[in-house]
Amino acid sequence: MAATFGMGWNTNTVPEGLTNPADILNPEYAGKIGIVNPVGIASYVDLYDFYTKNFGADYEKKLAALEPRIYPSALGVAQALTSGEIVVAPMVQPLIREVASGAPVNWALPKPSWGTPFFGHVTSVATHPNAAQVLADFMVSREGQTAQAIGVATALPGIPGATADAHSIQTPDPGQLTPQYVDKKSQEWEQLFTR
Numbered sequence: 001m002a003a004t005f006g007m008g009w010n011t012n013t014v015p016e017g018l019t020n021p022a023d024i025l026n027p028e029y030a031g032k033i034g035i036v037n038p039v040g041i042a043s044y045v046d047l048y049d050f051y052t053k054n055f056g057a058d059y060e061k062k063l064a065a066l067e068p069r070i071y072p073s074a075l076g077v078a079q080a081l082t083s084g085e086i087v088v089a090p091m092v093q094p095l096i097r098e099v100a101s102g103a104p105v106n107w108a109l110p111k112p113s114w115g116t117p118f119f120g121h122v123t124s125v126a127t128h129p130n131a132a133q134v135l136a137d138f139m140v141s142r143e144g145q146t147a148q149a150i151g152v153a154t155a156l157p158g159i160p161g162a163t164a165d166a167h168s169i170q171t172p173d174p175g176q177l178t179p180q181y182v183d184k185k186s187q188e189w190e191q192l193f194t195r
Contacts, residue, residue, distance in 0.1 A: 002115035008092035033068035046172035
């Protein structure tokens with residue numbers, strides 16, 4: 001399974017929606033864009049690298065020029081979209097629950113899409129290792145994947161409610177995300193976005 005991030009928008013302000021992260025670089029959204037702060041967080045550093053690689057080498061510079069509002073997490077961005085505090089976001093978790101509750105928001109995964117995988121393990125110190133193995137087996141079954149599929153990419157294809165097939169999204173390269181690299185990219189981001 002993988003957490004996916006995509007574009008989000010407030011449907012009252014942007015009724016036509018977004019089709020590409022470059023759509024967010026419109027000057028009419030200046031000061032009304034929500035972004036996550038990647039400082040010290042390897043997956044968010046990789047997310048910004050993904051946007052630069054896939055949507056323009058100057059994507060971050062153009063985004064910074066529009067003076068986006070900075071949030072500590074994608075959840076904060078989602079809440080700001082829902083309240084109307086911001087009107088667009090290039091990186092927010094799928095707004096499935098918000099849309100289902102009638103909030104004036106919508107979302108879409110860009111093409112290509114990015115996500116960060118999460119893993120589960122049965123450890124050797126499990127109090128009840130056989131029960132833990134039964135749970136692990138269920139979680140990777142079609143039924144288990146369906147139960148977990150709300151707002152995430154699933155390991156198995158064709159799972160109802162999944163945002164994507166986890167094998168079709170780009171994911172972080174742990175070998176590149178060394179502490180030194182994350183620190184360097186965090187400093188560069190701070191210089192660009194918090195001057």
